[in-house]
Amino acid sequence: MLGKKIFFMLLMVAISGNVIGQDANSLFSKLGVGQPINPAHSHQFGMGGVGLSNSDLRYINLQNPALLTYNSIYTFSAGMRGENRTIKTKNASENDVKMNLAYLAFAFPIKPGKWTSALSISPYSLKNYEFTYTTDIVGHPGQSTVNEKGKGSINQLTWSNGFNVFKNFNLGIKASVMFSAITSEYKNAVVDPDIIAVYAPSVISKEAYSGVVFGGGFSYRIPLKDKLDLNIGGIYDFKKDLKTTVTRTFELQDAGSGSTIDVDSLAVYDSRTGIPSNYGFGVSIGKPFNWTAGIDFKVSNWSEYYNIDGESENINNSWSLALGGEFTPDNGSTDNYLSRVTYRLGARYEKTPYNVENSVVNDFGINFGVSLPAGISSIDISGQIGKRGNLNAHLFHENYFKFILGITFNDRRWFVKRKFD
Numbered sequence: 001m002l003g004k005k006i007f008f009m010l011l012m013v014a015i016s017g018n019v020i021g022q023d024a025n026s027l028f029s030k031l032g033v034g035q036p037i038n039p040a041h042s043h044q045f046g047m048g049g050v051g052l053s054n055s056d057l058r059y060i061n062l063q064n065p066a067l068l069t070y071n072s073i074y075t076f077s078a079g080m081r082g083e084n085r086t087i088k089t090k091n092a093s094e095n096d097v098k099m100n101l102a103y104l105a106f107a108f109p110i111k112p113g114k115w116t117s118a119l120s121i122s123p124y125s126l127k128n129y130e131f132t133y134t135t136d137i138v139g140h141p142g143q144s145t146v147n148e149k150g151k152g153s154i155n156q157l158t159w160s161n162g163f164n165v166f167k168n169f170n171l172g173i174k175a176s177v178m179f180s181a182i183t184s185e186y187k188n189a190v191v192d193p194d195i196i197a198v199y200a201p202s203v204i205s206k207e208a209y210s211g212v213v214f215g216g217g218f219s220y221r222i223p224l225k226d227k228l229d230l231n232i233g234g235i236y237d238f239k240k241d242l243k244t245t246v247t248r249t250f251e252l253q254d255a256g257s258g259s260t261i262d263v264d265s266l267a268v269y270d271s272r273t274g275i276p277s278n279y280g281f282g283v284s285i286g287k288p289f290n291w292t293a294g295i296d297f298k299v300s301n302w303s304e305y306y307n308i309d310g311e312s313e314n315i316n317n318s319w320s321l322a323l324g325g326e327f328t329p330d331n332g333s334t335d336n337y338l339s340r341v342t343y344r345l346g347a348r349y350e351k352t353p354y355n356v357e358n359s360v361v362n363d364f365g366i367n368f369g370v371s372l373p374a375g376i377s378s379i380d381i382s383g384q385i386g387k388r389g390n391l392n393a394h395l396f397h398e399n400y401f402k403f404i405l406g407i408t409f410n411d412r413r414w415f416v417k418r419k420f421d
Helices: 002-019 065-070
Strands: 074-089 091-109 115-136 143-166 168-178 181-190 199-223 229-238 240-254 260-275 278-287 291-300 317-325 340-356 361-375 377-388 395-413
Touching: 002 260, 065 143, 065 168, 065 361, 091 395, 260 377, 340 377, 361 395
Parallel strands: none
Antiparallel strands: 074 091, 074 395, 091 115, 115 143, 143 168, 143 181, 168 199, 181 199, 199 229, 199 240, 229 278, 240 260, 278 291, 291 317, 317 340, 340 361, 361 377, 377 395
16 A cells, blocks of 8 residues: 555656646736746635645645644645636637646654654746737838747745644744746747748747745644634745756747748856745634634735846735635534535735736635545645736736645555554
């Protein structure tokens, strides 16, 4: 049994490299390093992403590493994230659907109740955009058609640790190795009536990122009467400049067939990209294995961001507010399966780091989800319906439906040596 579990984990890690970095088309992701990804696992996503103070020994909580101390058994968690996004302008709309890896995580207690460690992989940001427009040619009566597109991600491999300092007070630390690359292309097709051939020159830029980002957190649980707990938690992630290797090439293509006529390398050099610091606080109250309600507030200092050219790209600090709750009618029921199902509901409002047409882009979504128990393991399903941007202020907006399909395996016997065959 142990061999099958380890094989399954290795298989998931092996295929993750092929699925990270795919995301539904979003024009906003052109800015900065792309769209920052909410780190919530499926069971948290159904509550609007709430997870800075609340914990459950059945699930891994990597939003706040301090809460890992409540994972006293071995836990493996994986999730796939899907998205259906519709971009609308005043004259047209476009729909796109994509799937990508949300997370892989494995938590293991080193000293149960005192020290738990976890390894995980997840995307930090995703970029996927493509749009076409026409522009005038300086000194020429004609116009050119410009196509811009980009795709890729920054991924993070994270080692997290939670420590119990004294009764009900925990501290956590984490280190994330950032890696992967984002590719962007700028293509300009000029049609001259005096020239039969139509050429489309393009510049392709690949930015490969690497570096280590550190962060930490705390949590404090206050027991109340009637078996209730009041939970307080906070996190802080340090800013970091990532080493960025830039490779730029020039391609001359036939605009009709798309075939490449000539390729030339423009430059290969090293630069830096600034990743912002983050901090957040959360408060929750609940009765273990029955119900929880909480609220989280997070801030990302995107004013610290800069690209490979040292430019801020007019990206601003962002913040988000999430609130949500979960309810399990009867976790110990033996004759009613639906009573053991956990039901979740939440909402999330975010002031994004994007500034388009001199107007801040806001994002609002309603979340919901369930966990279907299978012994002490579960299948976790959550979704979000939301809208980002404003058609009048930003010339377009995005309607979306996101979901995360997760699985959680819990077992006390992963590394227990067999005494009998």
